[in-house]
Amino acid sequence: MLVRDLEWLVTVADLEHVTDAAAVLGIPQPTLSRAVARIEAELGTRVFERVPDGVRVTPAGELVVTAARELGARHTQLVDDLASLLDPDAGVVRLAFLDSMAGLLVPRLLRGFHQVAPRVRLVLRQEPAHEINVDLTSGAADLAITTQQDGLGWRPLLAERPVLVVPAGHRLAGRKRVALDELADEELVTVPPGFGYRQLVDDLLRSAGIAPAISFESADLGTIEGLVAAGLGVAIVPDHLAGASGTVGITLAGARVRRSIGLVWRTDRELSPAAARFRDFVVS
Incomplete structure (x- = not known):
């Protein structure tokens, strides 16, 4: 064959x-x-x-x-x-990244890297954290933009702050700060169980002793913000997504949690020259 x-x-x-x-x-x-x-x-x-x-x-x-x-x-x-080994200036970098980074961090990094290494080809995989971990383990991804993982190289890039987003005209839309327990009677739009961000949201709500009804679930945080804008519930999302589709972002009182996002790579094997070049560009 x-x-x-x-x-x-x-x-x-x-x-x-x-x-x-x-x-x-x-x-x-x-x-x-x-x-x-x-x-x-x-x-x-x-x-x-x-x-x-x-x-x-x-x-x-x-x-x-x-x-x-x-x-x-x-x-x-x-x-x-093999192409990466033979010609590091025209090799391939396989980069996985969180869905929430698709419209913020990743385009900026790719634009900057393309300016200094225009012949390097990047193969992108946009997926949740647990799938990124599988791809790093199997070698399907050389590097990833995700949360910090034990045993992997790490360069922090930004810290996400969770905020509440509500539709324009919502009863809380005029507020600057909202306590978590005020969401007890709200319908929540969130990511499905098994996703890292769902665990973050669940932990926040559990700390306030509430369990709001779930109206919709989506694996994409950008889609969640859009569903809120359409009046289908409220959501807790990273602060950079607030207002993207006309929602109103509100600070969560007492929620001091931050989610650190950065570049990760395996340290138990050598990166290809092209992948190492991308890592060094990001780190610098």
């Missing part, structure tokens, strides 16, 4: 049609059909079931296609890693 075959399998699986997949790949349809048949013969299983309107992935084929995606991604990463 060729590395090229992996892309072909994934394309057929995504489009569920051999002719359409051949057109996308720019190859004759008989060539693709023969390749699929050859792969199925080599694996000893049917990857696709033929149906009147195309093909469907079989249960065994699900395993094959999943592996093809992973192997294809690993091959791409290998090529990128």
Whole structure:
């Protein structure tokens, strides 16, 4: 089986049609059909079931296609890693970052780095903290902009202060400060359980002895601020998001917690020259 075959399998699986997949790949349809048949013969299983309107992935084929995606991604990463070693001025940096940093910190850092290293390519992964940790462990990310993690290199970049955001016209909109216990009867928009920011919000509310009803959950803090602006509840978000969609930000009295955000990287292995260059740029 060729590395090229992996892309072909994934394309057929995504489009569920051999002719359409051949057109996308720019190859004759008989060539693709023969390749699929050859792969199925080599694996000893049917990857696709033929149906009147195309093909469907079989249960065994699900395993094959999943592996093809992973192997294809690993091959791409290998090529990128080799490019970084051969030419550090034109290598690849794989950077993961928290959703909340997408509109604030990350664009500023990327703009500055691109000015000094225009030939370095950055592959970006915007995701929650627990997925960032997985990517750092697996090597899918070289560096990340997230909260501080034990055992990783660390450079703090900013400190987020949680604030309350309410819709314009809300009963609290004219206030400068609000006590947490005043939110007991409010509907809260927040991130789902399992996210680091949800733990921060839950701890704050627990310290005030309240458990507001949850109206909506979203993994993206920017979306949460927009839902509040639409009148779907109130939320506790990082201060830099307050007012982005017309909400009103209010200081939380007694909430002294801060969430430190910074650059992290693994110290148990050497960064590629391009990734080390990005780290050194950020640190400096």
